[in-house]
Amino acid sequence: MITAVQKPFEEIYQNIKGIEKLLVLGCGSCVTVCMAGGEKEVEILSSSIRLANRQNGLSMEVAEGTIERQCDREFFDSAKKMIDEADAVISMACGVGVQFLAEEFKGKVVFPALNTKFYGATDEQGVWSERCAGCGDCKLTDFGGICPVARCSKSLMNGPCGGSSEGMCEVDPETTPCGWQLIFDRMKELGQLEKLEKTHPPVDWSSGRDGGPGRIIREDVKL
Amino acid sequence: MKNLKTGSNLEKVFESGNFAVTAELGPPKSIDAEIIRKKAGYLRGYVDAVNITDNQTAIVRMSSIAAGLLAIKEGLEPIIQITCRDRNRIAIQSDVLGASALGIKNILALSGDHQKFGNHPGTKNVFDIDSIQLIGILSEMRDKKIFQNGEEIKNSKNAPPAAPEIYIGGAANPFGDPLEFRPVRLAKKINAGADFIQTQCIYDMERFSLWMEKIRERGLHTKIKIMAGVTPLKSAGMARYMRDSVAGLTIPDYYIERLSKAEDPVSEGLAICVEQILELKKIEGLSGIHIMAIEWERKVPEIVDAAGLYPRPEV
Amino acid sequence: MPEITKTRKAVIFCCENSSLAVNAVKDTRLLEGFEQKVLPCSGKLEVGLILKCLEREHPFILVLACPLDNCKYLKGNMRARKRVDLANNICEEIGIGGGRVRMDYVSSLDAHKVERILKEVREQIQGGLI
CATH class of the missing domain: 3.40.50.2300 (Response regulator)
Incomplete structure (x- = not known):
């Protein structure tokens, strides 16, 4: 929501x-x-x-x-x-x-x-947190269903920065988990750690907000 | 010496088989160029190259390229740090061209401290690319003579390519979480084209040795020059502060104890630093030392000298 | 602060259990000027309802709920507590002053406690303390 x-x-x-x-x-x-x-x-x-x-x-x-x-x-x-x-x-x-x-x-x-x-989910009653940054080119396939764009404070695509400590992000160590720790744990759980060895090239941000105000035109449903 | 990729002095020092020494020089928070000249004066002759930080901890300081040029004029070879926090790929590549044209030969790619920690916490960050992608861009600019978009680096269709020749550095935090992923991240930096790596400052020798073991297991030390970072401690108070406030940094209690018991904590701190360097030199796979004496550049010669790393090789 | 009058009484919101304690108050004069509204559970109380009462110039809202950890609907009294706090905060924020809503935990056997609370509330209102 x-x-x-x-x-x-x-x-x-x-x-x-x-x-x-x-x-x-x-x-x-x-x-x-x-x-x-x-x-x-x-x-x-x-x-x-x-x-x-x-x-x-x-x-x-x-x-x-x-x-x-x-x-x-x-x-x-x-x-x-x-x-x-x-x-x-x-x-x-x-x-x-x-x-x-x-x-x-x-x-x-x-x-x-x-x-x-933000686009978020209800963690528990009274607590909501961000999940999606609406980048227009979903990358969740490569990261075990956890988004580095939305959940890493620096949107890093190739692993955590030095500020990941005991599972938390240094930007807000009290409440915000390190997105990359979440990705790492999840991939480990799935037995897919080797997938994280892949280097992701610079992102094409033009599919999202950087391409200007978004617009979807669906000829198949347009009347 | 094998074929060199760049005209960097640091590269020559490594490739001639020497144990390299670098230090850090923080540009001023003003236009006071005298500060750079003064700090450069301390370091000249004692280091092979010097890191010029890029608005470190997200505090506005003189541009690292401008400060680097001032350092060159003082006879020091700069390693320009570039973070991904403040510039997108257009601005970064433009700055790389400019830096190279000004005679800068080393660039160290970093993600960059989050702006929350700096003096403009309300600013918008960029993070268009990350440090590994930045390393990739630098190496393609040098080796393939192309920009990130694939276009050749030349001024017109018929002009010859004129690309920057940059010796490429990266950073590594051996103690950051998740620990298991750290060697993977270093491997990614190597694959992206990094030539050398400087680590976060090290106090916990045991944990660092374990990390180096992991690095050697993967054979990474043969593919990249690894420089161990050290920071001299000025007092037990500083040690405690760093231990408690820097993510992933551990300082063993025995150092803190030594500092609090010492009559002269300053010389004790320097002595600890020298001991660490001597210990680090013995570790297989390390190619150099990076001394981060924060606002304490004048002590670097003393450390280098005491660690038996002076004079620096003429290569 | 409007005084308690026949048409503008202070409101007691209580749950089915705490209402038993209100009904057991011996000195019924203490209940004069109070209007009792029984909810199935204190957790049914909404902030909007509290504010609506204040809009209708009821001078004071007293909320009675089961003792903590003893709510028949498990967390109703905790929800009520949060809402009472929020209502008071809103009153503070909009400039009419907080402290117009009070909450107490009483069991069905606590008639004596209710008597004491009613006395205190009356004093508070008449003394212009709120």
Whole structure:
């Protein structure tokens, strides 16, 4: 999933100064799963804004809503009326959703409530960590299913740097495992250590972000 | 002497069968060229070549190429360090051309310390290539006269190739985890075309000897010149700090004990360093010593002399 | 800080077990001004609900849950604890002041403990300490 965390309240609150009719719009997909921008979080943020407004003597209508996804056009239909009626929308979706909402509702002021972090998995309740860097040319075949691009702090392709110590990465020895230790252990487990003797040439990064903003065009499904 | 690949003095020292000595020179955090002249003055005549660090620990310092040129003017042969942290393959290859044109003959390829440890932790890192790929690029630039993209290194279609002749170095951390993988990584550097390797500073002789055993088992010592890294300890406090804060570095307690008991820890530290060098010289497969006297370059002559490595050979 | 009134009572959220202790309070005058909401488990309490109560000007939220390690749903009381802390943090962050939500662990037999808690909460509210 795409993971995200909520921005500090103060930052969000500063953005909406002077707004009379506000809509807080959640997203029912990734950010619901990572507990950052789903229905529950919409409820909490909306209440927080209303309570802060009361404390500050401000009048602002704060409406709440959550749609299935903010990255697919069709789901906006159910919220269209609410969005039209609002002066501004706080989107609790990831960066994709915030932008798509802004694109779909031209002239509507849209603010983000979240900081989008990474493509990650849930390690345990309340803990998420990165797995994929979206490089556009999956290399997992060669590394036993553990990605050196995403999981090594330096995206090294040919083995660990000198900063790997007792299984952890020196960049964050408390919480971040050395990606190369993980790769090594996994390949050992699979009996494929010899695969790691291969030297990987410089990566062609143009398949990912370095090739410019990504675009997929599928003629087979395009209508 | 067999056919030399470059005009590097360090290469000549190795190939003429000498035990080589290199040291480290950290460029200043300003435009103060006098610092380089001063440090070069200490080292001149006592080392075969000197590493010029590349913004080490991710702290902004004078460019290693510029500092290298200043070192050349002072009669020292520089080994320019290039990390993969700050430059992509375009910038690195461009700098290699420039460095070579300025008379630089040795380059040491490194991944580079993560920016988190430096004085601009909010910067964006590059890591377009890794140190092994960088070694590969350097060796192809020299031996095949091509850039990483396969194009020939020449200014125009009809011009003759004019490629850099660089003696290529790499680094090795014998004590980094996973231990079992370290010799593989060294082999990869050799396969990519590294000519010499300098190790992380060594204190634990036993563990280093075991590592060298693994290296000899694979026959790697015959394919690359291995230089053992040493760093003189200034005090028991410094030793403890290094032991506790540098990943993979172990300093045996008996050294720390010796330093804390010594009346003059500075000369004790230098004495330990000299003892280590004498011990290392005996290890089969080692071709030289790399003295990393951090901001202590003036002590290098003393160490080299006491270890019986002075004068340096004229080759 | 709004005072306790007939229409704006302090809210007690309790689980089915701790509600037994509330029901066993002998001096029922202590319960005046409090409105009890029984949840199947304290873990059902949501931060949004707490904030909603504050929005509706309930002056104080008291959460009663089973003793630690004694939750009938294993971790419900731990979840409730986290949510109470978060609610207080949010109140602090948005500028209305933390300390409006209190949580205590009581067993079904702890009526005397509930009495003491109710007295303390009342004093806290009336004394304008929050």
